[in-house]
Amino acid sequence: MLIKLYENNPNQREIDKIVQILRxxxxxxxPTDTVYAMGCDALNVRAVEQICKFKDINPQKANLSIxxxxxxxxxxxxxVSNPVxxxxxxxxxxxxxxxLNATNNLPKIYKNRKEVGIRIPDNxxxxxxxxELGNPALSTSVRTKDDxxxxxxxxxxxxxxxxxxxxxxxxxxxxxxxxxxxxDCTGSDIEIVRQGKGDLIYV
Numbered sequence: 001m002l003i004k005l006y007e008n009n010p011n012q013r014e015i016d017k018i019v020q021i022l023r024x025x026x027x028x029x030x031p032t033d034t035v036y037a038m039g040c041d042a043l044n045v046r047a048v049e050q051i052c053k054f055k056d057i058n059p060q061k062a063n064l065s066i067x068x069x070x071x072x073x074x075x076x077x078x079x080v081s082n083p084v085x086x087x088x089x090x091x092x093x094x095x096x097x098x099x100l101n102a103t104n105n106l107p108k109i110y111k112n113r114k115e116v117g118i119r120i121p122d123n124x125x126x127x128x129x130x131x132e133l134g135n136p137a138l139s140t141s142v143r144t145k146d147d148x149x150x151x152x153x154x155x156x157x158x159x160x161x162x163x164x165x166x167x168x169x170x171x172x173x174x175x176x177x178x179x180x181x182x183x184d185c186t187g188s189d190i191e192i193v194r195q196g197k198g199d200l201i202y203v
Contacts, residue, residue, distance in 0.1 A: 002159045004171045005125050019132045021167045027051060029158055030129070031172030032067075032121040034095045034180045034197050035141045036158055038166065042066040042136040045107045052109075054165065055140060059109050065097050065117030066106075066136035069127050076105050077136060078118055084185045087202065093122040095198040099184045115186055125172045141179060153177060 003014050018028060022041045027050065029038050038055070040047035052059050068074050071089060078100035080088070088098055102116040110116055119139055121127065130137050142152055142162070152158070155171035163169060182194040192200060 001163070001168045002155065002171055003168050007124050007172060010125050010128050015128055015132055018129055018168060018170065022047075022129070022133050022135075022137070026167035027054075027165075028168045028170060029142055029155075029162055029166055030126045030137075030170040031123055031155075031175055032095075032119070032126060032139070032180075033093070033123045034121070034176050034178060036152060036155070036175040037126075037139045037141055038162075039067070039138040039140065041133060042138045043107060045109055048107070048109055048138055051138060051140060055143070057140065060113070063099060063113060063115060063117050064110055065119055065139045067119045067121060067126055067130055067139045068136045069131040070120060073136070074100075074118055074120075075103075077103055078116055079103060081185075084190070087183075087185075087190065087200075088118075088120075090201045090203075091198070092120040093127070094120070095122065095178075095180045095196065096200065097180045097182045099182065099186055099193070101186050117182070119180065121180075123172070125170060 005014055025044050025047045027040045029036055097117045097119050099115055099117050102110055102114055153175045159169040178197040181196040181198050184191045184193050
């Protein structure tokens with residue numbers, strides 16, 4: 001199912017439909033400010049396990065990322081020091097994934113690594129969905145089909161490839177190819193472990 005949404009004015013009826021899919025344990029593909037991503041209700045363990053199996057991800061080894069609506073909701077799922085909070089405030093919403101130490105509010109599937117990636121993309125569609133859902137969304141990038149770039153950027157082609165594997169593909173326009181910049185904040189020093197889209201602002 002392909003659902004068209006516009007960034008500047010997402011249709012509330014369609015948003016409600018997507019939120020219901022997520023509450024029922026469904027899987028969606030959605031736009032971010034970087035690449036198209038696959039996700040579910042991040043607190044629905046069965047749905048998270050389904051995505052990990054589908055993408056051949058070992059949750060005990062892979063860093064799983066979640067999308068939050070805003071900074072105020074992050075502390076529920078991750079431990080944030082004052083310096084890291086200030087850094088995030090300067091850069092979010094934006095194309096960054098901050099790796100933080102997880103709290104006990106996340107399901108055990110995340111706690112095998114004791115860390116969680118946090119995203120607040122500069123994209124109103126997924127943030128509106130997360131806000132309406134009341135829970136964060138799991139975020140894992142969509143794979144390309146035989147390295148054909150259009151299958152990662154064109155929502156109609158994404159739906160063609162994944163439509164029978166997920167419950168909905170959200171058409172938010174063409175997506176990008178450059179992934180988020182990953183910032184590790186779990187140690188004493190802040191470290192960029194993958195430079196992607198966006199330049200981190202420190203001051």
